[in-house]
Amino acid sequence: xxxxxxxxxxxxxxxxxxxxxxxxxxxxxxxxxxxxxxxxxxxxxxxxxxxxxxxxxxxxxxxxxxxxxxxxxxxxxxxxxxxxxxxxxxxxxxxxxx
Amino acid sequence: xxxxxxxxxxxxxxxxxxxxxxxxxxxxxxxxxxxxxxxxxxxxxxxxxxxxxxxxxxxxxxxxxxxxxxxxxxxxxxxxxxxxxx
Amino acid sequence: xxxxxxxxxxxxxxxxxxxxxxxxxxxxxxxxxxxxxxxxxxxxxxxxxxxxxxxxxxxxxxxxxxxxxxxxxxxxxxxxxxxxxxxxxxxxxxxxxxxxxxxxxxxxxxxxxxxxxxxxxxxxxxxxxxxxxxxxxxxxxxxxxxxxxxxxxxxxxxxxxxxxxxxxxxxxxxxxxxxxxxxxxxxxxxxxxx
Numbered sequence: 001x002x003x004x005x006x007x008x009x010x011x012x013x014x015x016x017x018x019x020x021x022x023x024x025x026x027x028x029x030x031x032x033x034x035x036x037x038x039x040x041x042x043x044x045x046x047x048x049x050x051x052x053x054x055x056x057x058x059x060x061x062x063x064x065x066x067x068x069x070x071x072x073x074x075x076x077x078x079x080x081x082x083x084x085x086x087x088x089x090x091x092x093x094x095x096x097x098x
Numbered sequence: 099x100x101x102x103x104x105x106x107x108x109x110x111x112x113x114x115x116x117x118x119x120x121x122x123x124x125x126x127x128x129x130x131x132x133x134x135x136x137x138x139x140x141x142x143x144x145x146x147x148x149x150x151x152x153x154x155x156x157x158x159x160x161x162x163x164x165x166x167x168x169x170x171x172x173x174x175x176x177x178x179x180x181x182x183x184x
Numbered sequence: 185x186x187x188x189x190x191x192x193x194x195x196x197x198x199x200x201x202x203x204x205x206x207x208x209x210x211x212x213x214x215x216x217x218x219x220x221x222x223x224x225x226x227x228x229x230x231x232x233x234x235x236x237x238x239x240x241x242x243x244x245x246x247x248x249x250x251x252x253x254x255x256x257x258x259x260x261x262x263x264x265x266x267x268x269x270x271x272x273x274x275x276x277x278x279x280x281x282x283x284x285x286x287x288x289x290x291x292x293x294x295x296x297x298x299x300x301x302x303x304x305x306x307x308x309x310x311x312x313x314x315x316x317x318x319x320x321x322x323x324x325x326x327x328x329x330x331x332x333x334x335x336x337x338x339x340x341x342x343x344x345x346x347x348x349x350x351x352x353x354x355x356x357x358x359x360x361x362x363x364x365x366x367x368x369x370x371x372x373x374x375x376x377x378x
Contacts, residue, residue: 008102011147015109018140020292022113025132026120027295032345033304034132036333037291042139043328044288049106049143053150056099062155064234066146069161073142076169078324080135083176085335085345088128094183162235 003055010052017045031088039081046073103151107144114140131175138168217257224254266317272367279363283329290330294347305349306335309342309357318368325360332356 024037050070054063114136121133142161149157228250236242294301313319326334326344331351336343344353364370 004099008099011103011106014143015106017288017292018110018113018143020288020295021136022117024291024295025117025136027300028302029300030304031126031128031132032333032335033302033347034129035135036331036345036347037295038132038135038139039327039333040284040287040291040330041295042136044285046139046143049146053146056150061234061237062158065158065162068231068234069142069146069158069165072162072165072169073139076165077135077139078327080138080169080172081327082323082334083173084128084131084135085333086337087131087176087180088126089336089343090180090183091126091128159235 007052007055014045014048267369269369287330
């Protein structure tokens, strides 16, 4: 029961950070600021949801798999955000050259 | 718990859709890449919750594939778009 | 574009003279290579069995795949042998967890504040970390720290995008750099060389 409650709190706060990421995406003025919002807020959102679901998981194998999925996403998202920012900067330079 | 998870999925879906609407109205094409970033994380979260709610372990495998593909897709997009730049 | 590729090639000459930190790395021997192969074999086999719910019939595909993937260690240039310090790793992971939570709360607070408190801009930071795993970790951690995002790398200069340009970037990144150096057991070069 307490475990369920703890899981619910973790999952709800995870969803809260996803909403925060989207609000940032809608309100922030440029691409780079929006990247901050998506990478940081959504990253923590997924981590919290994964933790909450691990508490509800039926088996150890399931928990390991959830952790593995989270790990892949976490590993990729910072690198992806760097790739997007670097690409956008190159496009910016190209535009000012014209 | 099922209702609670359903509400969570609804919130996550709404946040993806709102983000997508914003990205589609964006001024610069690079903003579309943000959609990939948003999708990569949020769709995995939705699948994880859905797998618990429906008690379907197979959805975890779908989430895993999404997680891996999102990163590869984005890297490929950046490389191809960069090549067009040069 | 030409200058970019040149700097990229330059930094491959590792450890460069301008690198402030040296690595305690050995030359890779044949025994070392075999050790790495076995290590990979075990790790990959573990992941395979995990992904297939420990079913033995799945090993028909798994065994060749795992062997082939582990054999990749013999191809390509050998990565330098990073020594991870265990205490450094634990300290780093704990610190990193706290920082990424702070980063997410910071960005959420800015998003929800009606006046939208942002003073975005770019700043440059020159790193002394060697090319390879330490620098990649450094770049990715910058992105998850509060208010900073690694936007571009030009040789040793890292262009950082900041949500608030008035924050003390130099101090934060210097601290992070020190933590990464501790994690990889890098020792500062003697003053005479730099």
